[in-house]
Every structure is written in structure tokens, then in C-alpha cells.
Amino acid sequence: MRVAIITNEGGAAISQPETTAAARAAVSYANDNLGGIGGHRIEIVLTCPTREDVATARTCANKVVEAKADALVVTSTGLGATIAPIVTGAGIPYITANGATAPELTSPASFVWTGGFPSILRAWAKYAKDKGYRSFTAFVIDSPSAIGAAQQLGAPAFKAAGVDFTVATVPAGTPDATPIVSAALRRKPDAVAVIGESTVCISVIKALETVGTSADKLITQPCVERSVLDAVGSAIDGTQVATPYDVISKDDPEVRRYDAVMARYAPDTPTGGYAGIGYQGMMSFIRAAQGIRGDVSPAAVIAAVKSAKNVPLPIGHGITFTCDGTALPPLISVCSSSNIFERFDAGKATDAQVVALR
Template sequence: MKTTLSLRRGARNAAAIGAASLLVLGAVAACGDSSSNSDDSAAASISLPANAPEGDPIKLGLIAPEGGAVNLPMVREGAEAAVEYLNNNGGGIGGHKVDLVVCQQQEEPASATKCANEMVEQNVVATVTPLGAQGAVMVPIVTGAGIPYVGQAPVSQVEMVTPGSFMLSGGIIAVMTGQATIAAQDGVKKFTVFVGDSGDAAASVKALGEPLFGRAGIELNVVTIPTGTADPTPQITAGLADKPDAVTILGDTSQCISSIKALQTAAPTMKKYLISTCLDEKVTESVGQQSIAGSKAFTTVVLDSDDPSVQLYKDVMGKYAPDTDPAGIAYTGYQVVMSMGEVGKSLTGPVTAELFTAALESAKDLQFPAAPGLTFTCDGKAFPPLRALCSKAILASDVTADGTLENIVAVNNG
């Protein structure tokens, strides 16, 4: 399978998902802008099947990062477009029309607490939080009321382990598991991670990564690069001292740029395993396409694909959110809501939070929207130490010399 590398803002923001426990919202807030990509006539021309639900409305809660220092309205817009599709074309959730209860939290505890309490007061059947770093505040309130809490990827440990919490993708677990798997296939024996020193990122990567890479027979070295370092040559040199066979960079676009430049000087032929931020056009424009050609890419979304699930995403956004760029981070809201529609197909009769929790727990091998080849299963077995994870899979591909991704495969999807 081959696709262009123009992941654009989608790639940039996907990295905050792919390495959520490391980057939280820093990379997203810096580049989560949206732009118009359609007009009214184009939207009107999109044809979707008519399949309106006939059951009584149910309330689905949405908590979105909006209105504060981190302001990402496109997350909400993607979720709202998905609800419009479910209500007009997709048969609703379990045959019921969806009333979306929206609360905007400003990425600080007070507003997050208010939103979580509002979900309880509104008696929603489930709460979705596509993106945000306030899970540790919200999860206990939502799940404590018996309401399932569903996210796109985990940021806090609370989200990863709390009963009633369901993380549809694996976040940093998926990234590192995928990298370890591909590294073993590539015959890598030593692997170095360059990571920013935000919070306990380096310690977390070391604690998670050492057993994952160790089981693959690979020695892992984690090297910290201070945030804002303009020239990380000393850290890069230190990380190359034991002669690794491959390296990865876990950070935002600025760290990717500075680290790749230093790598090109110190070890131009070094094999690189790159998350989405390091594939962004801002990076390639700065370091040159040749600097990442031959790398392995690890992503959780493919937008330039002819897969039906990707085309449906584009059609839904074109129809119901024509002023929102589908190449931005709107897909996170879309993915979570559409996943709820898939889970809801197993429901019959009146829908309650208890029944929705049971449906999530029994969800098996459901297609992850707009991510061809990725599925999710929420029985707690995807990564047993962190039972809330519904997947540890990721899309891995080869970066070619002409700026394309090819040989795209879903890794660790079983």
C-alpha cells in the first residue's frame, strides 16, 4: 500500500496522540489550526445513504479542550459531524438518535471538574473525551457515577487503569510496542530513544520501553534532551556512543528538526523510526526530504488513502463540517464518536450507561475509523498491565525518497 506523505496538520497533531503521555497538548496547541477546505456547493453534492434512527434519543457526553489557553474547536467539530452522520445516515447508536451534550474544558482542573459533573447531572449514557490532559480529574467523577469514559488515547495513568475507562488507541504504548516489533524484524540489537525532558517523560519511556524492547531482544537506551535546546549535538553524540542500530525521537516538531539535523551531521546513515511530528511538512522543509528518506513511520491515521473508512471520514466532514479542515485534528473527535456508533450496533432496546459499559467491554475487533487496518477490542487484554487500553496497534510504513509512505501495515493488531 502506498500513500503520499502529506499528513500535514493531521500528522502534526497525530503525534500528540501517538505520544500522548509525553507531549500532552504542547505540540497540538502549537499547530492545531484549521482552515476551510470546502464550499457549500461541494458539501451539498456529497451523497451519503439515508438511514435515520427511529429509537428514542439518548444523551452522549462530549468533553472537548476548548475556550482556554488550549483551544481546539476542531475536535468538537469532528465529533459533531460524526453525530450528524449517525443521526441522518448511520442509524444512530443502537437505533437511537444521539443528543450530544457538549462541555468545553480549558485544560485546567476547575473547568474539567465542572464538565465531568455536568456529564453526571445530564445522565449521559457515555462520556467521550477525544483529546485532553485532564483525565486524572475527570475519570473518577465520570466512572464513579457508573458512566463509561471513552478517549482516543491515554494521557494519564488514571485513564489507563480505571475500570470503566476505555482508551481506543494505545498512545505511547502503541508507539513503543510497534517500534520494538519492527526493530526486531529489522534485526536491530541496540535502540536509542531521544526524548524531551517534560515532566517524567524520560522515566516513563524507560519504564515502559525497557521490558517491551527487552522481550524483543533489543537493548534500549533513553537519552533526555532539555526542552528548548537549539542544538542537541551533545545529547545526540552521547546517544550514539554505544553504536545503536536505530533511533527514535519523541518530541514536537522543533525537537524533531534540531535532532534530525544533529543526526545528519553525526550519523547520516542512522536508521530513524519517526512518529508523526517528525514527518510533518514543517520538519521536511527544514531538514530536507532526504534526511528522513528510508525511515520507518509510525502513525495512527492515514488521510491520503482510498480506503472506504478514510473516504467516509472525508465525506462526512465535507457534508457536515465543510469549514473544518479534515487534515487537522478534527479526526480525533470523529474517530471516538464513530467508534461509539460501532459499539452501539450490539445494543438493543433502551440504552443505559450500564449497558453501554457492557457493550464496550464486549467490543471485539471493531474497525478504528479512518485508520485502515487498525481495530480495537476493549476486553482488557490488549495490554493487561493497563486494562483500559483497547489496542496496542499502530500503522508502520516506509518513507521513500520521493516523500511517500508505502508498505503500510498494522503492527500488533492481534
């Protein structure tokens, strides 16, 4: 089984090498303990860091095609709109735990294990409606995929919920977001959300504390990686975290397996940050494709994944996925619409709960 990996390592503002280490750890575990995938040893034929640069991402996608990979696993990226059409156009399945762009979310050859950003936006819209909120502001990293998803998917969801929704963009690497946050808070939103990588999380969370607000605060998983927690301290307390995976429920067999795999195959990689998305993306693929039949090929991989039913989502707090196009219409590539919500208190995530949209 020839598998390529694309990762967002090496960027000046964004770099998440832990996702690659976790994906590779999942492969080593599967080869040593599961017989690979369907009895076929997994060979990583390419690892390509995009540096979150469009031209480099396009080069990586073309390298996947040239490598004749049977599948591509993307650990995380904001450039799915560049990568997915090239890969799926060559008949190679595009696989990721968390997608945000239309080419990732609507291709018959693309598989997104979790509802990701689109389902988080819908869950937040429902949450705001249930709370009786009238306005909601999202601080979003200034990347095409994140802004596009917020505007194209978030705005309709909040409109349907009867909640005013605004987006404030924050460039990656912004050292002080106070002017951006101050301007957005003049609208007096009932709730605010932070959507971005670590530098955006740090600058916005610090600015929210500096400016002061009574708004409910919601964040996504990158905002709870160790560098963010160390930088913002108690400013994160009371926030609600929307995440595709649970690594805090240490009595959960899935979490125990994750910790054991990482300890064995990636001992120097922190497990509490965004490493989980790389592990979840690869391990979900390993589970979903176990039923592959005959010779290994991209078409055989696609058929195997589409035929798998109710697959346990790795570190998914009991969530299962099925890639039949019905999880989050009209996004046919999404395989599950559920998310995990956690609460941060005293610097630690607690009370993981599954929030299902269906």
C-alpha cells in the same frame, strides 16, 4: 445519547482543535445517516478544552460529571491520569482512541480503541530486535503521561527484546533541540524515535538532520501533520511512522468515508494531520455502542461497548477491535493491539501496513 468531549485545545505549546472538529463531524454524520447511536440522537452536552493544564483538566472532568453525560470522548490528551479517575469514578465511560496512562488503560469503565503508545512501544521493541539493534533512544515530550509510559511500558518491552533503551526528554515548544539531540547521539543508538506534538517533532527532526546520524528514524502520527512537514522538508524522508489510523490509502472505503465526512461537516479542517484521531475516537464509539438496549445511561453504554465484537476500526486499514480486556494484557481497557506502520519518502507517507502484536 448525551456525550461530552474533552480536547487539548488552547494550550500555549500544545493545541489540536482539529481533533474536536473531526469528532463533531463524526457526530453530525451519525445523526444524519445512522440514526445516531442505536436510534438515539447524539447530543454533545459539553466541549471542554484542557489547555493541557492539570487544573483545567480536572475542572473539565468535573464538568462532565455535572453535565450527567452518558459517555465522555477524549479526542487527545496527555492528562488522562487526571481526567479518567474522576469520570469513571462517577460511573461514566471514558473513551479515547489513544491512551497512555494507567487510569486510562486499566479501568473497567475506560475504553481505548487502539493499542496507542503502549503497543507502539512494544512494536518498536520487536522491530529493534528483529533488526538486530543493540540500542534505541526515544526523544519524548516532557509530559508526565508520555514519559511515564515510555519508562514504565517501553523500558520493560525493550529489556525483554535485549535492546538498551534510553529516554531523552524534550519540553514542548523547544525551538532548537540540537543540544538535547547531540547529547543523546553520543550513545550511538542504532535507532531513534520521536514522540511528541508538532513543536517537539519539528525541533528534534531538524536537530537530527543538523547533527547528522545514521540511526534508523521512527516517528508517531503528530510528526506528520502539515505544519511539521512544511517545517522539516526532506529531513523526514526515510522515517517510519507508527500511527493508529490510515488516511493515505485513498482506495480504502474507510478513507473515502473519512474524506467525505470531513468535506461535508468540517471542510476547513485539514485531514492529513491529527484530525484522524478525533474522528477515530468518536466514530469507533458510535459503532461500538450501536447495540445499546433499553434506556440510555452510562451503564447501558458500558454494557453495549463490552458486548460488541470485532468492530471495524474507522480508518484502521482493516483492523478490528473487541473490548473484552484481552487485546494487550494487562491493560484491560485496550481494545486492539495492532498498529499501522507507514514509510515517508519524497515528503509523502506510503506503504501502509498493519503490524499486529498478537
